[in-house]
Amino acid sequence: AQKVTQAQTEISVVEKEDVTLDCVYETRDTTYYLFWYKQPPSGELVFLIRRNSFDEQNEISGRYSWNFQKSTSSFNFTITASQVVDSAVYFCALSGGVDSSYKLIFGSGTRLLVRP
Amino acid sequence: DAGVIQSPRHEVTEMGQEVTLRCKPISGHDYLFWYRQTMMRGLELLIYFNNNVPIDDSGMPEDRFSAKMPNASFSTLKIQPSEPRDSAVYFCASSLRAGYGYTFGSGTRLTVV
Numbered sequence: 163a164q165k166v167t168q169a170q171t172e173i174s175v176v177e178k179e180d181v182t183l184d185c186v187y188e189t190r191d192t193t194y195y196l197f198w199y200k201q202p203p204s205g206e207l208v209f210l211i212r213r214n215s216f217d218e219q220n221e222i223s224g225r226y227s228w229n230f231q232k233s234t235s236s237f238n239f240t241i242t243a244s245q246v247v248d249s250a251v252y253f254c255a256l257s258g259g260v261d262s263s264y265k266l267i268f269g270s271g272t273r274l275l276v277r278p
Numbered sequence: 279d280a281g282v283i284q285s286p287r288h289e290v291t292e293m294g295q296e297v298t299l300r301c302k303p304i305s306g307h308d309y310l311f312w313y314r315q316t317m318m319r320g321l322e323l324l325i326y327f328n329n330n331v332p333i334d335d336s337g338m339p340e341d342r343f344s345a346k347m348p349n350a351s352f353s354t355l356k357i358q359p360s361e362p363r364d365s366a367v368y369f370c371a372s373s374l375r376a377g378y379g380y381t382f383g384s385g386t387r388l389t390v391v
Contacts, residue, residue, distance in 0.1 A: 195377040207369065207382040214377070253321065257377050264376035265334060266311065268321040 164189045164258050166269035174275045175244055183239045183272045185254030191215075196230065196237045197255040197266070207253070213237065244276045280304075284370050284383035291390055296358040299386045302351055303372030311380065312345055312355050313369040321369075327353065328376075360390045 165188040175181045187196065198210040211221065213230050221228045225242045241248055254269045283302040291297050303310045311326040325335040330347045338345070342361070347353040357364055371382040 193377075197380070199382075205367065205387075206384050207371075209379050209381065212379050257380075264309075265323055265326065266371070266380050267323065270320045 164191075164256050164265070164267045166254050166256050166267055168254055168269035168272050170272045171270070172273040172275070174277065176277050177246055178243050179276075180240060180242050181244050181274065181276075183241075183252050183254075183274065185237045185239065185269060187235050187237065187254070187256045189256060189258050191258040195257040195264075197257070198228065198237075198239050199253045199255060199268075200250045201253065201271070202250040210239075241274075244274075246276050246278055249274060249276045282370055282372050282381050282383035284368075284386050286386060287384065289386060289388045291360055291388070293361055293390055294359045295390075296356065297360045297364075297388060297390075299355040299368050299370075299388070301353045301355070301370030301383060303353070303370070304374075304381055305351065307372035307374050307381075309373040309376065309380075310347060310353050311371040311373070312353070313371065313382075315367045315369060315385070316365075324355070357388075360388075362390045364388060365390050 167186045194215045196213045200208045200210055211228055218230050227240045229238045251271045251273045253271045255266050257264050257266045285300045308329055312324040313321050314324055315321045324337045325345045326333055327347045343357055345355045367385045367387050369382050369385045371380045373380045
């Protein structure tokens with residue numbers, strides 16, 4: 163069975179601090195995909211990144227970076243120099259391969275509050 | 279590209295009434311998913327389709343829920359009869375292929391009173 167765990171329910175930081183959101187996943191599939199989505203107060207789900215299981219390279223996009231480590235089944239997300247507009251709920255998600263029929267399973271989310 | 283389009287954005291209905299939520303996926307996307315989001319249960323996958331065929335409906339909570347995809351450009355999620363515990367935000371998402379990026383609609387906020 164697939165599972166995504168986001169142990170941090172809520173994080174509060176002061177603007178310009180760096181913050182890391184943790185994500186741990188479980189799957190028996192050898193081919194799978196990991197995602198991060200942002201849900202701002204307006205409610206929509208915004209796609210941030212997709213990573214496949216064969217690509218362990220870290221990725222940086224502006225102030226955002228992602229650290230994928232298969233050895234620890236983790237896919238952590240770091241925001242550098244956080245801003246108030248980063249305040250949102252962030253979801254990590256997993257889409258498994260053939261055994262799991264590529265269903266997209268979400269973690270419970272981490273609510274990030276960035277204070278001015 | 280208009281993205282995934284859901285209607286209505288908000289729906290308020292009385293307990294016992296039938297509710298139909300609608301979704302238009304992105305053209306060319308082979309996969310369509312229905313999710314429900316609540317505070318207690320988070321984002322739950324209800325059902326998904328591949329090429330208009332339901333593949334997995336194990337997340338559909340009860341027989342009161344049904345979903346159809348009569349063609350590649352339209353899907354419905356129906357609740358009959360509705361109950362207050364069905365109050366939630368219902369999202370539709372589509373994907374080009376398995377494992378590709380999933381694009382979500384803006385959601386339908388359903389309130390059953």
